[in-house]
Amino acid sequence: MTTDGVAYERRSAAPVVAPTRPRKLAKVPFVELAEGRLQGVVSSGSDIERVYVSSVTAGEHGLSCNTNNNRPCGGLSGGSWACKHIQALVAEAELQYGTERVARYLKAEVADGGSVMSALRTTSAPNRAAEVFSSFLRHLAYLELPASTDPLPELQWFPAAGAVR
Amino acid sequence: MVPRGRGGALMLADALHAAPDGLAETFTLVEGLDDALTHGLARLDEERAGALEDLAAAFSGSPLADRVADSVGKILAGTVTDEHLIALAGARAALLGAAHDALLISVDTALGRTRAGWTAVPAAADAGHLLAGSRSWLRELAIAGWRGVDHELAAAAAQSVQALLADPAQRRLAVLLDGFAGELRAAAPVATLDRVPVRRWADLWTRGLLLSQDGYPASGAVPVTGRLLLLGVDLHEHPTVFQAQAHALVETGDEVRLVRTSVAAAKVDTITGPSAWRMLAGFPIFRLMAAGHRTVDVEDALLTPAGDLIWDESRATPGEAADPFTTARVRLAGATLPAVAPLDRHPAAVATPVLLEGYAASEAGFDIGGGVVLAVDHDRVPAAGPLTPAIVDASHACLGLLRWDGRWSVQPLAVQAIVKKKQVTAHVGEWANGPAEAKAAKAEAVAGTAVDVLRERAGRLLRK
Structure with a gap:
């Protein structure tokens, strides 16, 4: 018997997604890297009923920010300068996924020790609020699903995350 | 078993050291198929075609011979249907099933343990249209290959997963597909990935396809009454699920059986670490068993032939604390091991x-x-x-x-x-x-507010 590791390609339990790092959710309750975008939801500072739905496209770095009632964000107003919501979204994504993973997904060249925000070229992008908001609602809907006690044998392939080291 | 005596320890050491006969050859066949799935069944070159033909040849003389040979032939000719794919998945499952049996027998033998035989169970009710969506996504994946997975293909499972999650009877497939699709989304576009988890994704694809067939066997559970003694708790997680699975002994009369019993909750990726336990708040007796090593008396709890005791708080009564190390030293060696469900x-x-x-x-x-x-x-x-x-x-x-x-x-x-x-x-x-240690408890309290924040947001935004 050897103590040599087994090649990643030949491991059934090979880790694919790095564990999510814990962060406070009050300001930015939802962040995801999906559909070729960094996208998420930012709580309004002034109105508890309102959230901003913000996104940055991978590659082009196209920005979009609207309220959940589909009004354009005044800070962004169709331009290519990131509003405070997009800045918060990018910063929280870095906390959650780590700078490297966000930069790779967005295809941003981040200098050593730099932030993703400073590496974005930024342009304006079409409004994606409806898709992103429904993705957030799907996300929240998980918390409403009933618990399960039936056997789930496939979870042997999904060990609980180790500490972020 | 307790490898305390030198003899026991050495027998286990020998079993872990020795590779069963034919294991390497079996994995060569599996890897040939996995390589084809990595590059996509739509673009098989000569070498990969050869690997699939070897697979078909290996099954000659087996009950799967005709179906595997026919399916490989059709796939090589460019036709990839659900029927051909399930034959490939079945072949792969059969090879790994054989590898599993050989590995398990060597360890069971070294540990001197007795394992129950399998009893046939009837098929579960069909879920028809729900499974068609899942099969269709898995077919597109196999045609494109892992290397061909882009954002769009990775995201294409979403609708099927949502529909499956809405049906509690389909939770097993829903949880698997959601975890698999989540990995593909995180890895897309896979063509630019340095390392592809070839074996893992072929495993998940195969399991998904098997579970997407009509007539999958039901659990065949029967009621048992007795005392549950905890050995330990294993935790499972992907972005949208957290499961605590207890390995325990159940004493029923003079028989002691090794069982697993599990509780799982849906969650989101930002709920992780110790605070994930908060999602299992509805199982106070299970958590008492896990945290305090309390024995639990179960009455008419359902036990499947595969050794899964279906947890039911209403049939469980907590008892005294019992040290899991003592339980293992005294009772584990004589316990009957469960059969393994064929699939x-x-x-x-x-x-x-x-x-x-x-x-x-x-x-x-x-x-x-x-x-x-x-x-x-x-x-x-x-x-x-x-x-x-x-x-x-x-x-x-x-x-x-x-x-x-x-x-x-x-x-x-x-x-x-x-x-x-x-x-x-x-x-x-x-x-x-909750963590007993002060520093970890503080971190958990901070992280735990994630659950509260999301519940508040759900309450405000979801029911509009």
């Missing part, structure tokens, strides 16, 4: 509870004698419990699960160790009611 036979599903003592621990693993150093699976030491790699490496007794993933390793569920000249004991499930 769940896979080396990666092996998780055999063992008590290891008197080994020499180091970073390389546990030296259990006979020249064998048993690797410790540090990747399976979760952040949601008090165990750390450092405590494991300083341990002298370990209650764990023997696993096989290209080699044998032990996943610790609890250890006894000497840290700073003090005897310490740590169990993975100990934080079921």
Whole structure:
């Protein structure tokens, strides 16, 4: 018997997604890297009923920010300068996924020790609020699903995350 | 079994050291198919076509011979249908099932354990249209290959997953597809990925396709009454699920059986670490068992032939505390092991509870004698419990699960160790009611507000 590791390609339990790092959710309750975008939801500072739905496209770095009632964000107003919501979204994504993973997904060249925000070229992008908001609602809907006690044998392939080291 | 005597330890060491006959050849066939799935069935070159033909040849003379040969022929000719794909998935499952059996028998024999035989169970009710969506996505994946997965294809499972999640009877497939699709989304576009988890994704694809067939066997559970004695808790997680699975002994009359019993909750990726236990708030008796090692009396609880005791709080009464190490020392060796459900036979599903003592621990693993150093699976030491790699490496007794993933390793569920000249004991499930240690408790309190924030947001935004 050897103590040599087994090649990643030949491991059934090979880790694919790095564990999510814990962060406070009050300001930015939802962040995801999906559909070729960094996208998420930012709580309004002034109105508890309102959230901003913000996104940055991978590659082009196209920005979009609207309220959940589909009004354009005044800070962004169709331009290519990131509003405070997009800045918060990018910063929280870095906390959650780590700078490297966000930069790779967005295809941003981040200098050593730099932030993703400073590496974005930024342009304006079409409004994606409806898709992103429904993705957030799907996300929240998980918390409403009933618990399960039936056997789930496939979870042997999904060990609980180790500490972020 | 307790490999305490030298003889027992050496028998286990021999079993872990020796590779069963034919294991390497079996994996060569599996890897040929996995390679084809990596590059996509739509673009098979001569070498990959040859690997599929070898696979078909290996099944000649078996009950699957005609179906595998026919399907490989059609796929090589450019026709990829659900029927052809299930034959490939069935062939792969059969090969890995054989590898599983050989590996399990060698360990069962070395440990001197008795395993129950399988009893046939009827098929579950069909879910028809729900499964068609899942099969269609899995077909597109196989045609494109992992290397061909882009954002769009990775995201294309979403609708099927939502529909499956809405039906509690389909939770098993929903949880699998959601985890698999989540990995593909995170990895897309896969063409630019340095390393592709070839074996893993072929495993998940195969399991998904098997579960997407009509007439999948039902659980066949029967009621049992007795006392449950905890051995240890294993934790499972992907972005949208958290499961605590207890390995325990159930005493019914004069029979002692090894069982698993599990509780799982849906969650989101930002709920992780010890605060994931908050999602299992509806199972106070289970958490008491995990955190306080309490015995539990169960009355008419359902037990499947595969050894899964279906947890039901209304049929459970907590009793006294019982030390899992004592339970393992006294009762584990004589316990009957459950049969393995035929479709769940896979080396990666092996998780055999063992008590290891008197080994020499180091970073390389546990030296259990006979020249064998048993690797410790540090990747399976979760952040949601008090165990750390450092405590494991300083341990002298370990209650764990023997696993096989290209080699044998032990996943610790609890250890006894000497840290700073003090005897310490740590169990993975100990934080079921929150971390005992002050620093970890503070971190959990902060992270735990994630659950509250999301519930508040859900309350405000979801029901509009």
